[in-house]
Amino acid sequence: MSDPANGGAAPIPITVEFTGGLEILFANERNHKISLPGRLDDGSNPNISYLLHYLVDNLMKDQRKELFIMEDNVRPGILVLINDADWELEGEEKYELQAGDNIVFVSTLHGG
């Protein structure tokens, strides 16, 4: 999946958006620009699973990790959109991130 033109190792800039109440867990910031390593230590390319850990370790300000991640995956009730498409259409957590991707996490769990 990784673009060979990137050399595989060039950093991957992406944008991440939290909405539907999830932004509360991320310092009330809705939009985040981040850069992922082009290649991981084990030689694989960063995918959504990696991104989840990255977000928890680097971006999440709230201690309640379980409100975002459960059993090593996105908590049920939180939708993931990869470039506006349901992540199920893109391979879910195995989707390998591409430069310029926009990943949206929307909670359906919050009310008004």
Added chain:
Amino acid sequence: MAPTLCFNCKTERAVIIRPKNRHKLCRECFIKVFETEVHETITNAKLFYPGERIAIGASGGKDSTVLAAVLKTLNERYNYGLELSLLSIDEGIRGYRDDSLETVKRNAVQYDMPLKIVGYGELYGWTMDQVVEQVGKKGNCTYCGVFRRQALDRGAAMLEIQHVVTGHNADDVAETVMMNLLRGDLPRLSRGTSIVTESKASDTKRSKPLKYAYEKEIVLYAHHRRLDYFSTECIYSPEAFRGSARTLIKDLEKIRPSSILDIVKSGEDMAVLVPGNTVPGGKSCKSSAAADDEAGGCGSQNGRSSGGEMAAMEQQLAANDTAESRETEIKMPKKGSDTKKIKTQTLQYCEQCGYISSQRICKACTLLDGLNRNRPKTAIEIGLEDEEGSSTLARQMEHIQLTNS
């Protein structure tokens, strides 16, 4: 990876997998299908008549915002001839409702609908901030639920509108079914599943046009139409985020997405079986509490746990009524004797506020009495955690209503 094409138009890139049938749809087709299904719900249930004036219970959250947007669209597309208004309740919770009311105000402009905001402060002389200051965080949802139900009715009355639509969705209904199933409360289960609730205790009809719409699709509809909505948690109900029935529903959806509509369907089928008058007190319960389940709009709770709140409220009212410190003419029934006798509820006007009530004094006034007497701490020791005992106490409450009528 080549993009998956839309199941419907076969040309655009699919961005959605529908939970109910796994169809993969593009943005345009999804929006159209979602709207068409709400239209079918409306026409099948004959929810509206031409020229009807409708108040949309609007909190600024995803459900009511989507409801307003869809109703506006359908009203224009299918010439319903409806006159739509937004009706919002200001509970008086600083840092919570004031922000979402700003969203509602923007919605009013975006959808070109008149907006009416009714506040607890003006209606009752107590904002929720003041109530919580007095009674504490535990049990305050009870006040909020009772006050909101009446506030929506009163707001509708001010607008001279007799039909309030709320944003309850399929997930909410499924959750209500599960909760009442777990609680053994079939009458409430039955009420929670019906699309329209009309109560003798109220001039106002309530309905939920999004009853069959998945929460997931509501959120995606809002996302893809870039609707302006506000997400928040009520600062006074931190437990709401972890409602166990919700978690169960979401977990089931993850494994088998059709579960949600299946539970709704099961609930409807069970509702048919609920005997309105073979259960002692069942009938009385039905008419007196018919509007209870419609107390939604409470932030994250949004009707999801209103059953619990209402049960807790009944529990607390029962406690109030039995407390000797209360001046009351209500007599407790002898166990086993009167309970099988079913009396129909006589509706009257609350002696204090004139609101239609099944009791001499309506529930809101009873709660206000407690607040005004500065003695709530003894009465309100019931939180959401105490739901287990609610059905028993709710039944006791029914008996009290029976003898009082």
